[in-house]
Structure formats: structure tokens, C-alpha cells
Amino acid sequence: MLEQLGIRAKKAxxxxxxxxxxxxxxxxxxxxxxxxxxxxEILDANAQDIARGRESGMxxxxxDRLRLDEGRIAGMAQGVLDVAAAADPVGxxxxxxTRPNGLQIRKISVPLGVIGVIFEARPNVTSDAAxxxxxxxxxxxxxxxxxxxxxxxxxxxxxxxxxxxxxxDADCIQLVEDTSRESxxxxxxxxxxIDVLIPRGGAGLIRAVVENATVPVxxxxxxxxxVYIDASADPAxxxxxxxxxxxxxxxxxxxxxxxxxxRSIADEMIVPICGRLHSAGVQIRGDETVCALFAxxxxxxxxxxxxxxxxxxxxxxxxxxxxxxxxxxxxNGTGHSECIVTQDYNxxxxxxxxxxxxxxxxxxxxxxxxxxxxxxxxxxxxxxxxLHARGPLxxxxxxxxxYIILGSGQIR
Amino acid sequence: MLEQLGIRAKKAxxxxxxxxxxxxxxxxxxxxxxxxxxxxEILDANAQDIARGRESGMxxxxxDRLRLDEGRIAGMAQGVLDVAAAADPVGxxxxxxTRPNGLQIRKISVPLGVIGVIFEARPNVTSDAAxxxxxxxxxxxxxxxxxxxxxxxxxxxxxxxxxxxxxxDADCIQLVEDTSRESxxxxxxxxxxIDVLIPRGGAGLIRAVVENATVPVxxxxxxxxxVYIDASADPAxxxxxxxxxxxxxxxxxxxxxxxxxxRSIADEMIVPICGRLHSAGVQIRGDETVCALFAxxxxxxxxxxxxxxxxxxxxxxxxxxxxxxxxxxxxNGTGHSECIVTQDYNxxxxxxxxxxxxxxxxxxxxxxxxxxxxxxxxxxxxxxxxLHARGPLxxxxxxxxxYIILGSGQIR
Numbered sequence: 001m002l003e004q005l006g007i008r009a010k011k012a013x014x015x016x017x018x019x020x021x022x023x024x025x026x027x028x029x030x031x032x033x034x035x036x037x038x039x040x041e042i043l044d045a046n047a048q049d050i051a052r053g054r055e056s057g058m059x060x061x062x063x064d065r066l067r068l069d070e071g072r073i074a075g076m077a078q079g080v081l082d083v084a085a086a087a088d089p090v091g092x093x094x095x096x097x098t099r100p101n102g103l104q105i106r107k108i109s110v111p112l113g114v115i116g117v118i119f120e121a122r123p124n125v126t127s128d129a130a131x132x133x134x135x136x137x138x139x140x141x142x143x144x145x146x147x148x149x150x151x152x153x154x155x156x157x158x159x160x161x162x163x164x165x166x167x168x169d170a171d172c173i174q175l176v177e178d179t180s181r182e183s184x185x186x187x188x189x190x191x192x193x194i195d196v197l198i199p200r201g202g203a204g205l206i207r208a209v210v211e212n213a214t215v216p217v218x219x220x221x222x223x224x225x226x227v228y229i230d231a232s233a234d235p236a237x238x239x240x241x242x243x244x245x246x247x248x249x250x251x252x253x254x255x256x257x258x259x260x261x262x263r264s265i266a267d268e269m270i271v272p273i274c275g276r277l278h279s280a281g282v283q284i285r286g287d288e289t290v291c292a293l294f295a296x297x298x299x300x301x302x303x304x305x306x307x308x309x310x311x312x313x314x315x316x317x318x319x320x321x322x323x324x325x326x327x328x329x330x331x332n333g334t335g336h337s338e339c340i341v342t343q344d345y346n347x348x349x350x351x352x353x354x355x356x357x358x359x360x361x362x363x364x365x366x367x368x369x370x371x372x373x374x375x376x377x378x379x380x381x382x383x384x385x386x387l388h389a390r391g392p393l394x395x396x397x398x399x400x401x402x403y404i405i406l407g408s409g410q411i412r
Numbered sequence: 413m414l415e416q417l418g419i420r421a422k423k424a425x426x427x428x429x430x431x432x433x434x435x436x437x438x439x440x441x442x443x444x445x446x447x448x449x450x451x452x453e454i455l456d457a458n459a460q461d462i463a464r465g466r467e468s469g470m471x472x473x474x475x476d477r478l479r480l481d482e483g484r485i486a487g488m489a490q491g492v493l494d495v496a497a498a499a500d501p502v503g504x505x506x507x508x509x510t511r512p513n514g515l516q517i518r519k520i521s522v523p524l525g526v527i528g529v530i531f532e533a534r535p536n537v538t539s540d541a542a543x544x545x546x547x548x549x550x551x552x553x554x555x556x557x558x559x560x561x562x563x564x565x566x567x568x569x570x571x572x573x574x575x576x577x578x579x580x581d582a583d584c585i586q587l588v589e590d591t592s593r594e595s596x597x598x599x600x601x602x603x604x605x606i607d608v609l610i611p612r613g614g615a616g617l618i619r620a621v622v623e624n625a626t627v628p629v630x631x632x633x634x635x636x637x638x639v640y641i642d643a644s645a646d647p648a649x650x651x652x653x654x655x656x657x658x659x660x661x662x663x664x665x666x667x668x669x670x671x672x673x674x675r676s677i678a679d680e681m682i683v684p685i686c687g688r689l690h691s692a693g694v695q696i697r698g699d700e701t702v703c704a705l706f707a708x709x710x711x712x713x714x715x716x717x718x719x720x721x722x723x724x725x726x727x728x729x730x731x732x733x734x735x736x737x738x739x740x741x742x743x744n745g746t747g748h749s750e751c752i753v754t755q756d757y758n759x760x761x762x763x764x765x766x767x768x769x770x771x772x773x774x775x776x777x778x779x780x781x782x783x784x785x786x787x788x789x790x791x792x793x794x795x796x797x798x799l800h801a802r803g804p805l806x807x808x809x810x811x812x813x814x815y816i817i818l819g820s821g822q823i824r
Binding site: 014017018097099103105107110112113191195196210211214216217218234237240241243244245248330348352353354356357358359360361362363364365367368369373374375385386387388389390391400401402403404405406407408409410411412 | 426519660817
């Protein structure tokens, strides 16, 4: 059954890879239009998912992620239109040279082929991922969570109909309707059918994919992000950055999970910063110094320093030096986003050079690690691996390279 | 034991990632010098490998690949010096922009970290891979075949001594001395220690790595490369390209393994081209038409069309159309190098657009898919996967990206 999806996706990808931007944009417009026009049937399906979720005792925060309304569907449609408005990432000449023997070599961007996306909960990922993959000339096989299966099925049906009406192969977008763990595992081993697998979800999903996949994977998402306040930091700037990075949206991967403070300024900074966080409802899990200075702090365990809370919780540790901060991040970080707050040129340079992460900040909130904020437009996730692409995965990262070589009979 | 190597490699990589080009080049020069100066001990070790290989009945062609002499060691040393002469792939600004909020975002090239290389037979890969990894700021863990273990051990010892003498951490280059299958399998799962695994070897090794690795892999090498002679091809050019692509070096991955000929010119071209190949000792495995026209041809099986012979053998098939050639390549190719010989603009454009491979040629031999021929300098292999990099993997492909973001207190 999955193999049938694979065969159809491969066939669709072959045609799609040669589609013009005009064709792809017309299809995306039709998809956006259909999402709005047929919102009724999507909302009906979603209401059933919500009812089932409530019966099975799903938490309110998860129910909220699952819930669609006219506004959210309008947002999904606008997202698809934004992708249509973006430049075509396919067919760019990335490099070119004429060799001494006259061979004209060009490296061009081409679609990856078939992309598998395994994701959880939020049904808007369905239209986001499908439109990004389509614009980059890739067929996509989507596999969402069982909680959202009826919503996802409806969204994919609407998008496939729109594809067909605009003269494209509907199999450019397919959904795996079997939401068992077996179907996810089988998808991870569809070599020959899926060129790249992108998991979008929690640490458990990412780990399962890394463990089991034989298909090449782009690892996304887990962010144990640190803010390190250096001895020379401006206190007000440090407080604002920590507060923004932790509190503006605690549930996302670029939120700050751990705060490191240089010992020389611990006395001065811990109480006001922890107090401000605590007033906003953040639990402080601190080391001995932090707990001694800030009464409402609770002791942090070693695991706390390695955890992505995605919640109103922060771990706080006092370090003796910049190097100790860098070592702590190397030990506990997930290679997502790391920040130093400092007025010291050498400290900034050292931190930038030695911290190994997708995004390393001086004096700015980690919350900026985002396709939109970087100017790339919509993203399919934040890559925390080193191969292929790191950081926000925009349209350009959903392509591969190909060398084309124009000769006139050259032999070697 | 492997984990100890991993811990040491990670530590070495941290320092190496910040080494200047001058430091790395000095170390490479010292390595080249040491290889020449201490060739005696390398040759002694190699002589023992050769003796053991001969006792165990190793084929002459393999013995030849294993054998070192003063000339080959001088070649290895020169290879290391060539890498020293190449530009530093680390620290390039790949992209940069100042955002409306004043954030200065730059994408820079950084080392991958720790690279694992699993390879077979030829001991010169040891110095090639080590020098490329070092120049790109990566620690390397090498795991060669058991046939060359004494040679590899001697080469690595010499290189490590040179590293230490030039003030670098010797653990930038480490060899896995256990050549059991278990050690290879364990290396494939060293997540957290090895950032990227590059297998260099035959189809069996590549398959084992793809099947078993949980560490990100760059797949290299297998090349079932086609030359398609279009209806409009210049006969002399076609003959020269096929002959060169097949015969100039049949044992390498960019050699032609399969010839496709348009039916309209089959009568005219098959006899002279197959005759020329056959005179050079190439066995022709053909379809019905080929066997009917060329008496010395033997019938090809379906498997023959999917095989990388790496030998004086070629499969030959007559196709009815350009599209049939493209479909045959999609079915049987390995995404390495594919060539069309044609004088027809539209046929060339269609072939370039529709054939999905690392390198697609018009009117030139597939043998040009090579780091040196593309102007990239030495390579660590030819990538046939779509993620990260495709085609010759030069120094630039042994790096990752990192975003650095310079702010002045921005919050979101």
C-alpha cells in the first residue's frame, strides 16, 4: 500500500520536476482558493477530530493545536499564496565555469524528488508542507498524527482536487491514511521511493526517525537554546533578551530553555531577571547560587540542564567563565540557537567561533531563528543537523544540485 | 574502545575547528614531509600486507591496488601538498543580509566536526581522506579494510607524529585498528560522536552503510553510467565518446557501463562502435538487435542493464526514442553520470532536464566527473545522493553552514 504511494509519487515527481513556475503558481492559487471555498468540509472533519480527542481525554493545549476555524483556514490559504508569490527555487545557476578543455560546467538547483514529511498534531502543517514541496518541484508524501487524521484527509482531498483541476497530477500530494506506528516505520525505509525524509515534531519522533530511517533525513526542531549573560553585558538588554526568548512563546523550538550567568555579575542580575521571569509565571530551576539568591527558585537537576521544556520553566546556572559557558552549551545544547549578551568584542568573537549551532547570536533574542525573520519566507522546519542545510529550511533548501556539462566531443 | 576514539575525535575537532589556515597548512606540509621521509617503514608494513594477501590467494588486480612503492608514496605526499595549497573552505561568508530590524545575519562555512570514513583496499585513501578532512577543519576517524591494516596503521602513525610535531592534536586523525565487520557497524551508529559518515567502496559497502547507519551518510560512488547515442549524433564523436568512457579506465565509477542507441541509426553505428570496443577487449552484451548485427555480442540479461561492471564489459541496447532512453536510465541508472551524444538542440535540452543524476553531459565523456576535472581539486568521492552535495565532493563539501547574527538588543 505504501509502495503504491511511492510509485505514484515518483511518477508525479518526474513531471512536476519539469513544471514551469507559472504552472506551479497556478496550482498553488487553485489550492488556496479551494481551501477557502471548501472550508466547510474541512471544519466538519476537524470537529470530528476534536470530539474524538475530547473523548479520549486530550489536554486542552493539544486540543487547541488541533482546532481549526475559519480564521485558521484563511491563514493556511494565505500561507499557500505566500509560497506562490515566492521566487522559484528550481533552475537557479548556482555556479558555472568553462574548463580549459572547453567543457561548460554549470551547477543548477533541481528538485529533490519525493519528500516524506512525518508530523504531529497541527493540521496546518499539511498545507504548509505540501505547498513548499510543490513550489520546489517535489512530490510529497505526508504522514500526520492519528489525532488529526480526518482534518488532514479533508485538507489533502481539497488540495488534490485543486491540483487536478489546474491540470497537475494529484499525486504530487499524497497522505498516508494509515496512522499506525508501522506505517511511519515503513515510510522511514522507503529507499528508492522517498529521497528525503523530514520529521516535524517532538524529540521522541525525531529520535525514532534517526534510529530507524534508511532514507536520508533532515533532522529538525529540538531546541535546548541558551542565553549566556557575559560579565560585560548591559543589564537591561540582558533582561529584555532573556525575558523575550523565554516568555514570548515558550512552546516553540527557538525559545530559551536555559540561562547561564557569569559569576561576577550573578549578585547583581539574578534577582531582577529571575524575578521578572517568575512574575510572568516562569518556574526557575537554579543551581546552588541561584537558589541562595532567589528564594522562589527550585533546585535544578543535571537532566534539567539538558531538557527542552517547551513550557514556562527555565534552568539557570552560574558559570565561572566564558569558556565554562561554551563547554556547558557543547555538553547540553542541541545545536539550534545560542546567544551571548555582551559588550566585549573578544567574548563575542570567541562565542561566535566556538559555539557549534545552527544560529549563534550576539545581543539578540534566540526567537529570531525563523524562516520569516531571516527573510527566507515560509519554512518547513529548523534543521539542527550539519548535512545539507542548517537553520530555517526555506524553499531553497528543498532542492538538490545537479551538474550539467555542455561539450563538443571532449574525451579524457 | 570506539567510543574512546569518538571522545578524542570530538575534543580534537573542537580545537581544529578554530585553527587558522596557516596552522593547518603547516601541519599538512609536515605530514607530506613525514610520508616521504619515513617511506621505509610504510613500505615494510605494506610488504607484510602484500605477503599476507598473496598467501590468502588475493587476486592480482587487488594486490596491485594494495601495493605501495616509492613512487606511490611520493604521489600520496604530493596529494597532501596539493590540499595544503588549496584555499581554506572554512570561514567563507556564503550569504549575508541586514534585516529591517537591524539584525546582521551571515551564513558562514564551518567544519562538519568529526567525519568517519569507511573505505576498502587502496591505502592511499588514508592520506587523501585525512588531508582533506584536516584542511576543512574536521577530525577524521578512518576505518580501512583488513587487507591494508598494516599499511594504514603505518601511514596514520606517520601522519599523527607529524601533526604532533607541528603542534596540532594527533587525534585529528585516528584509525580504527579493529577491522571486523562489528567495528564498521558500530561506527555507523556513533551518533553524538561522528557528524557525517562517508563510505568509499563497492556497492556492498555502500548498501551496508545505508541499511545500518544512524549517523548521517554521504553516499558515494556506484556508477552505472550510460551513453545514449541520439538519432542526430555525429557518428565519429559518438564512437570516440563511447570508446573513451568505456575503455580509458574501466575500473572507475565514472566509466560507461551501458550504451543506448537510437533505432534509426542502429544499423549504421552498432557494428563500428561495438567492433572498436571489442577490439580493445570489451565484451559486448547486447539486446536482440545488437546480437543480430554484431556477431561477437552475447545476449544481455535484464540484470546486465542494472550492473556496474567496473570491467571490460558493456551492455548495449537499442531504443525507439529519446523518451525510452530517459526511462531506461531512470530505471537502471544510479544517479552518477549520464551522457547524450546529439546534434539536436531539443534532444539535448530534454535529456538535461529529465535525466536525474549528479552529472548530465551533452557530447562529452562521462569520465570527466571528477574533482580535478571539474576544477575543485582533490575529492573524497562522488556523491550520488541528493542531500548536501551531489557530484565530486571537494573541500567545500566537507563543511557545514552556520548562521551568525549580530544584534544590538533586538527582541521579537
